Amino acid sequence: MTPLEYEYLRKLLKERSGLDLSADKQYLVESRLIPLARKAGLMGIGELVQKIKSGSDALIVDAIEAMTTNETFFFRDKIPFDHLRQTVVPELLQARSSRRSLRIWCAASSTGQEPYSIAMCLKEFAPQLSGWRVEIIATDLSLGVLEKARAGIFSQFEVQRGLPIQLLVKHFRQVGELWQLNADIRAMVQHRQLNLLQDFSHLGTFDVIFCRNVLIYFDQETKIGVFNRLAKSLEADGVLALGAAESVVGMTDAFKPYPERRGLYRPNPARGTRSGPALKMVAAAG
Ligand SMILES: C[S@@+](CC[C@H](N)C(=O)[O-])C[C@H]1O[C@@H](n2cnc3c(N)ncnc32)[C@H](O)[C@@H]1O
Numbered sequence: 183m184t185p186l187e188y189e190y191l192r193k194l195l196k197e198r199s200g201l202d203l204s205a206d207k208q209y210l211v212e213s214r215l216i217p218l219a220r221k222a223g224l225m226g227i228g229e230l231v232q233k234i235k236s237g238s239d240a241l242i243v244d245a246i247e248a249m250t251t252n253e254t255f256f257f258r259d260k261i262p263f264d265h266l267r268q269t270v271v272p273e274l275l276q277a278r279s280s281r282r283s284l285r286i287w288c289a290a291s292s293t294g295q296e297p298y299s300i301a302m303c304l305k306e307f308a309p310q311l312s313g314w315r316v317e318i319i320a321t322d323l324s325l326g327v328l329e330k331a332r333a334g335i336f337s338q339f340e341v342q343r344g345l346p347i348q349l350l351v352k353h354f355r356q357v358g359e360l361w362q363l364n365a366d367i368r369a370m371v372q373h374r375q376l377n378l379l380q381d382f383s384h385l386g387t388f389d390v391i392f393c394r395n396v397l398i399y400f401d402q403e404t405k406i407g408v409f410n411r412l413a414k415s416l417e418a419d420g421v422l423a424l425g426a427a428e429s430v431v432g433m434t435d436a437f438k439p440y441p442e443r444r445g446l447y448r449p450n451p452a453r454g455t456r457s458g459p460a461l462k463m464v465a466a467a468g
Contacts, residue, residue, distance in 0.1 A: 270446070297373075299344075334367075378396065
């Protein structure tokens with residue numbers, strides 16, 4: 183691959199997916215895109231770039247899919263899910279008791295282990311949530327991972343990563359060498375394609391947003407833009423969960439850390455998010 187071809191692909195990937203590749207990641211692009219070029223019957227990266235330049239949008243989509251990292255596992259990092267069970271859901275059960283609805287968004291949901299972990303946590307609250315409208319919306323840029331997530335079928339290796347044995351027995355059934363998540367948990371999650379670089383205000387506002395292990399691939403400017411839009415999509419008393427290597431510190435003041443809950447953030451009332459000022463006025467009036 184020539185330096186010019188690398189530069190072209192680097193720019194394209196950043197514009198379309200946010201992926202921010204440093205100048206020394208040529209080997210990574212080659213190792214992921216050469217197989218794609220061969221599969222498309224092309225000689226190599228040079229021809230792939232030519233084909234993309236001549237307007238093959240399908241190849242761009244395939245190149246983005248090939249370059250994204252889909253690494254995920256059940257109850258990844260454990261702590262956010264403990265917080266969800268121990269603090270976040272109990273608090274929301276109180277705060278939303280008159281509205282009786284809960285909206286959770288899992289952005290960059292990959293092959294489904296994360297939104298299904300959230301669903302299994304919520305299932306534990308089934309008696310308290312009876313009669314409530316509970317939505318878990320899982321979104322990802324990649325159609326390939328969404329298709330796998332919808333099927334809810336996981337390998338032995340995948341269910342051995344992070345999933346407690348009691349939950350495997352309770353919520354999965356064995357199909358040959360694979361494990362399928364039971365229909366009740368699958369039905370709790372709606373999967374949709376969504377690019378975090380694009381407007382997502384149409385999704386409405388959420389009580390909880392999990393946006394984990396995706397912003398690490400973006401540059402600072404892109405991260406800030408996503409954080410500021412996430413803040414508008416979160417209720418004033420809502421909670422944002424980030425990945426273990428991610429933080430809002432030095433990026434935005436739209437969120438502040440949730441006290442004593444590592445990895446969790448709340449909208450910053452001083453910033454006045456979508457519903458923030460209104461809530462403050464209600465509190466002042468009361
Ligand atoms: C490393 S996985 C993280 C999955 C899960 N959130 C977790 O923490 O286990 C990153 C996911 O982000 C998705 N992704 C990458 N760029 C994206 C974008 N611009 N918009 C939405 N999703 C994106 C990828 O397709 C991939 O499934």
